[in-house]
Amino acid sequence: MTYNLKGFGEKLSSIRKKLNYTQNYISRELGIHPDTLRKIEGGKVIPKIETLDNLSSVLKADITALFLEYRIDDYSYFNDVKGSLEAKLDRFDYQSLSSEIKMLNKLSAVIKNPYYKKLIKQLTLFATAIPFLKSKI
Template sequence: MYYNLQAFGEEVRSIRTNLGFTQKDVCKLSGIHEDTLRKVENGKVVPIQKTLDLLSPILKKDLNQLLLNYRLNNYQTFEEIKNRLESKIDRDEYQTLSVELDDLKALLHTESNTYFINLINQLILLIESIILSKEYKKFDKSLDKLIEAIKITTPDFSLSNYKYFVYDSFELRILMNMSLVLDEIKSIEQSLEIMEFCMQIVDPNEKLYPKICYNLSYTYHRLDIHESALKYSDLGIDYCMRHRDYNGLNLLYFRKGVAEYGLGYETFMDSLKKCIYFCEILDQNKLKDLFINNCKKFYNIELQL
């Protein structure tokens, strides 16, 4: 569920300061990490119930109930569009993203909440960036869209100072996409630096986590650093298994198999076969054919299924 996290965070901060507490005071009394409270007050995270349960007696306010006051309208419509987008991106189906783009713009005209408007605009700019990059190979314009998107909520952002800000999960996704575009127009080293930064700050239980793992695995593969490629593919697979989220497992097992092949491990064929298996489970036949062809073309591997 989406909330006006910025307004909620501002009220939590106001409650704390009115009680005369510093962030350090509240964290010492409640037992939560100072970084967690900072993210809550900056509107950068949807706080879990346990966090609000720990903060509520210290701040003399039922924060779980308070959060409900900041629920956003049109959430279900937004989430449905977002899920369709995610599914198409996972399948490399970029040709029809304009459908969801039009739906988002229509939703924008029905919304009056400034926070939600900013969120929708960020998603619109992200999708426009993906279309520019994937469909038209206009990487400079794609990067401009991503910078415009992240500046909606982090106005002072630049590629030279990106490490100095606190990001929510959606901003982190924008930053991850910046890394992918920079790989095309700058250098693989700059791309890797930003992707590693994303990995350092992403919540290991976020849906974005395995996507970052995949991109890191692929980047290290291109640098012929197969140990790191294997490490990140394994981390992504572990997330998917723990959360029973099988989308993306085919990609991660492909990266795992290629890394094992590069390291001379005999297990590479088992991983590649799992990649094909999950393509079939997910009904991603185009990806399945691509994996089989790439194995033959680049590694002279015949996948006998």
């Protein structure tokens, strides 16, 4: 599984700093070694799910869900393409899906994560089939 640990660590650090919490304070609250939090924020380790859940309660945010956003480096790009695709479907704009299909194909070529690769393939097949099916109805 591929993670953008550096990006996740930076975001986690940003959330902590906005709350004016120190690494030592978080470490004491969670009962973890300060080096553990430093390594997570520095993008050096993959945090345990239990640690993410505990961080969520202290930082008042769903840190586990945040971590999932960093499973691939291009998650935000993937999310943008998916959002654009969904917006066109909501508007019944089936004829202009080709740009999203091209973006999904481009993304599929660089993604190594098997889950997202499969999801991208499904979205591509779905987006490709819609105009075809619409013309048959």
